[in-house]
Amino acid sequence: MAESWTPTLEQVADHIPTRTRPTEPPGTDTLLGTFNGQTTPTAEQANRQITAAVAEVLAAVGGTIPAAPPHLATLASEAAALRAAASIELAYPDRQADVNVYEQLNARAIAALQRLIDAVNDAGSGPEGALMPVWAFPDPPRHGDYPL
Template sequence: MAEPWTPSLEMVADHIPTRTRPIEPPGETRYLNTFTSETTPTDVQAQRHIEDAVVTVLGAVGGVVPAAPMFLSILAREAAALRAAADIEIAYPDRDADVAVYEQLNELANAKLERLVQAINDQGHGTSGSSLLPVWSMPEPPWWGDYLL
């Protein structure tokens, strides 16, 4: 089942528009701004990278991205889109510069994922580090609570 925040093909293509050029006719320079059966990778191949990126995000946050507050879903979508874009860029290198683009996208994807994990932990939903420990809270004691009666 797809997560509601799963990025679309267009969202991933926004990060790597040069991958959306049609392969026919040779030398085509226009961008389709999405993946289709006429691009490299195809829409089916790009969708597999997106699914893998969603699994990566879910693994980093403990399996669930909370629906509220909404900015967590937006961060998750962006982290998955960047991860998929980086993976696509390194999977289909045409030139040496593609490796440099991958490194930049990979750095951005890791930073966005780290920010997502931190934001989830800040909201009290986290699963990393000390978030696995129970959090206890007690009401404020009454004024007479510290006096012997």
């Protein structure tokens, strides 16, 4: 079952627009903005990368994205889109520059995933989340219980 926040082909293509050039006619500079049967990768191949990226995001956050607050779904979708875009760049390199693009996309995907993990962890912590201090003190020593 696909998650409601699963990124679309267009959302992934937004991160790697040059991958949406059609293969026919050769040498065209037209960018389609999505993947289809004429692009490399095809829509089917890109969807497999998206499915893997969604599974990776779910694994990182414990298997589910909470319904509230609603911005978590947006963060999850962006993290999965970046992960899928990075995976596509690594899976279909045409030149060394594609590997460099992968490294940049991978760094962005890692940062987006960490933002999502932090937001999920903070979701039940009130409006300030992790910014609120948590105080903890050790038990007093035995001599601290006696009046002096």
